[in-house]
Amino acid sequence: MSNQSDQILVGDGDPDLDQRLSDELDAVNAAATTGTPAARELTVQLSDEDGLVGGLSGWTWGVAAGIGMTWVRADRRGDGTGARLLDAFETEARARGCTHVFTTSFTFQAPGFYERHGYVELFRWQDLPVVGQADVHLRKELV
DSSP states (O other), rough: OOOOTTOOOOSOOOHHHHHHHHHHHHHHHHTTTTTTOOOOOEEEEEEETTEEEEEEEEETTEEEEEEEEEEGGGGGGTTHHHHHHHHHHHHHHTTTTTOOEEEEEESSSSHHHHHHTOOEEEEEEEESSSSTTTEEEEEEEEE
16 A cells, blocks of 8 residues: 655665665565575686686575576686586585576577586577577576
8 A cells, every 4th residue: 555655766776775675585585484594695706817717606595506697708718617617606506405506698698508517498588688689597407
């Protein structure tokens, strides 16, 4: 129910709002999954003398893991760096009790990379983020 004092604000990023939403959703999730530890971030990175070579950023929660971001420096793409990072992520996810990993990749990024490493396409949203491209959703069983 709304009232006359309600105010909707629309804008760019708001770290305070993001934190509040995260805290509120964590409380809802904890109540719905009693006995399951809270979600944990999971990151993997590789550096050399020139700095960051690449990394993966994601999370684990219960039996699920998710990869949110993957990046490898241009001069190291195709040399196995991505595979090493992915293997380290999956190894830690297994150690945390995860049985599967989810990720998404736009068609102009690296869905083929994930498929070569055992990920299976669940579905894709065509014409996202632009006409002619797609957002590919993938999953891998870890057991």
